[in-house]
Amino acid sequence: MVTFFEASLDTISVHHVGNQSQNEMYSLSDAPVELKDDIIPNLLMQYFLKPFEKVNEVYHLMHSSGDLALNELHHFATMAFEDKSKFHEASEQIAKHLYKVSTHPNIKGGELYVVYFNSVQIEGNPLDAIGIFKSENKETYLKVYPDKGGFAVDYEQDAININKLDKGVLIFNIEKENGYKVVVIDKTTGGQEAAVYWKDEFLQLKVRNDSYNQTSNTLGIYKNFVTQKLDDEFEMSKADKIDLLNRSMKYFKEKETFDLDEFSEEVISNPEAIASFKNFKNQYEEEFDSPIGDSFEISGNAVKKQARIYKSVLKLDKNFHIYIHGDNKLIEKGFDDDKAMNYYKVYFKEEA
Known part of the structure; x- marks a missing residue:
């Protein structure tokens, strides 16, 4: 800062x-x-x-x-x-x-x-x-000033907005x-x-390879892994992907330090997906010559910045957006044969 x-x-x-x-x-x-x-x-x-x-x-x-x-x-x-x-x-x-x-x-x-x-x-x-x-960019400004018992208006071109x-x-x-x-x-x-x-x-x-950049890079790598890589190896619904992103953000908000093995077990859980994520992370480090490390102090500022681009929205055609913030077991996907359309069933106790 x-x-x-x-x-x-x-x-x-x-x-x-x-x-x-x-x-x-x-x-x-x-x-x-x-x-x-x-x-x-x-x-x-x-x-x-x-x-x-x-x-x-x-x-x-x-x-x-x-x-x-x-x-x-x-x-x-x-x-x-x-x-x-x-x-x-x-x-x-x-x-x-x-x-x-x-x-x-x-x-x-x-x-x-x-x-x-x-x-x-x-x-x-x-x-x-x-x-x-x-x-590089200039603007035009109006100036208003007293003149002859009233006011006059003038302008200045190519001025700089501070x-x-x-x-x-x-x-x-x-x-x-x-x-x-x-x-x-x-x-x-x-x-x-x-x-x-x-x-x-x-x-x-x-x-600089500090806690801010290590936190930011790890969250970015994980987001790309979930949104781009997982489809190549696993069959997952969008709701499940959003759940994985939400769990990772929860981990980074609640923990003071990142531990790769702990994160993998708590957030990803599946052994094959864990191995795939670690390999994905290693490839990033080699390609960009940017070693991150398997443990580091979590930067709260980096988490806040990444949280803005971690989307938890399920977009359904142009009719509905479903925001998924919690348990993905409370949302079920199905197919209606009569309407020939997909549907989601959402469980809740009360309306806010």
């Missing part, structure tokens, strides 16, 4: 980065921006940092070769952290690097803000951080040898191909 109630904005440099494929250029400022009052820094802090309050996933910078020194952002961040007098120079190099990877035709040009912050907290630890933010950060990253001055701690915002527009340039090409990130 990122908080900024003690944070301060130290230095900010602003550049413009266009799109190479659209024959747009980049434009670098000569020096950091002078902030002449307290209002602008406070607005900028809200614009840049508030979106990160709900971000839980932490990354590290990396390079595909395995040599972290070849990651441009790691090099420029280290340059600024170790000598703040080189901050503006580092910001110029960051802008040039972003321009270099801005080659997809759907990538929008925009202002690039490179900011040095003091005392931004991540996981309770106040640290210096370098923020890199890009504003409640809508398009792209941002915070690089914290900790764990340098691992690629620093990094959190990211990416409100992507322009399609999936245009999306990869920020995280994959500009930053080059790998997910």
